[in-house]
Each structure stands twice: as C-alpha cells, then as structure tokens.
C-alpha cells in the first residue's frame with residue numbers, strides 16, 4: 001500500500017511541475033524496448049537535478065552512469081547553450097541508446113558519452129573542472145567515484161550521489177552485499193571528509209525507498 005501511495009504522489013506532483021515531454025517519453029520507451037533496467041531517475045528527481053544545476057549556475061556537468069541518458073537529458077537541459085556535459089558509461093549498448101536519445105533531445109553537441117569503466121575514464125578528465133557531478137553508476141565503486149568527484153568539482157560546486165539508502169538496507173550491517181558495502185564505505189569516507197559539507201536525504205516515491213547525498217565542495221578543507 002505504501003508503495004502505491006508513494007507512486008501516486010509522485011504522479012500527482014510530477015504531472016503538475018515535472019511533466020515529461022515527448023523527448024523524455026521517447027527516451028524512456030527506447031530504454032524499455034532495449035530491455036534496459038528501469039533504474040533511471042523519476043521525472044521529479046530529474047527536475048531536482050535541474051534545480052541543483054541551476055542553483056550552482058552549472059556550465060559543466062559530469063555524470064557517472066548514463067544508462068539510456070534519461071537523467072542526462074534533464075541535466076543537459078539545465079545548462080546554458082555553451083554548457084558541457086560529460087557522461088560516463090561502461091556498457092557500449094547503453095551508450096548507443098543514450099547517444100540516440102541525446103540526439104533526439106538536441107543535446108548531442110552539449111553532451112558527450114564516454115564509454116568505458118568509469119575508473120578508467122575518470123583519469124582522462126584530470127585538468128577539467130565541473131560545477132556539478134552526479135554519481136549514479138555501480139555501487140561498489142561509489143567511494144572511489146566520490147573521491148574523483150571531489151577532485152574534479154570546483155569549490156562551491158555540488159556532488160550528488162544517488163541510491164545511498166537502498167530500501168534502508170544500508171544500516172543492516174549483517175548484509176554484506178557488495179553494493180551495500182560500497183555505499184557504507186562511502187558514508188564513512190564522507191563522514192571523515194573535510195573538503196565537503198554534506199547531507200543525505202531519504203526518499204520515497206515511484207522508485208521505492210532510497211536516498212541521495214548532497215555534498216557541497218568547500219573552498220578550504
């Protein structure tokens with residue numbers, strides 16, 4: 001019952017102020033038709049990413065974990081015309097679908113999909129500076145992605161990490177699942193990180209019970 005209600009509230013709010021246009025609907029359909037998992041952000045979460053991007057006046061965004069480019073479209077649309085978005089994806093098939101979706105969104109000049117394991121492609125970005133980094137790939141490597149995100153984000157910029165609660169399983173220390181261990185290691189790392197002021201917010205909605213971390217990168221650690 002709770003899940004049904006969360007989904008109904010998501011629908012009620014989403015259709016009012018985060019409605020999907022035909023491009024977003026087509027992106028979601030293309031992902032479904034290719035059999036991709038339904039793990040993209042919801043429309044309200046996409047709008048949330050846009051609000052954050054605009055809040056930090058993002059001109060350069062990095063995303064780790066593209067899937068079909070659904071969140072990439074929301075983020076790309078928050079950028080100014082001369083903005084830049086780099087999104088990292090391990091699976092070439094996902095990247096191909098994402099590129100088609102981004103082209104349909106008119107974002108192919110703005111958004112670059114880089115294929116490879118993110119831990120291999122992140123070092124290529126050394127020297128670039130981002131205003132916002134969205135971490136949404138495999139969970140075992142979240143601590144490493146967060147370290148990279150801190151290196152690549154300007155002071156005053158934001159690092160957003162998705163899926164950091166995992167239906168509450170994050171607090172079940174007996175559960176030694178690799179994803180959960182990665183997420184717990186990330187929370188420990190964050191707790192000891194002087195370069196960021198951070199919080200984590202639990203969420204419910206169409207995607208169930210989960211949460212995200214928001215980390216503001218400080219000018220001095």
Ligand SMILES: C[S@@+](CC[C@H](N)C(=O)[O-])C[C@H]1O[C@@H](n2cnc3c(N)ncnc32)[C@H](O)[C@@H]1O
Nearest residue numbers: 040041065067070071089090117118136137138
């Ligand atoms: C949760 S999905 C991303 C969802 C997307 N951000 C959205 O909301 O529309 C995670 C993606 O990360 C990719 N991925 C998994 N391991 C990866 C790795 N080591 N490096 C880069 N991407 C990876 C998966 O193939 C998948 O497409």
Ligand SMILES: [Mg+2]
Nearest residue numbers: 039136162163
């Ligand atoms: Mg996610």
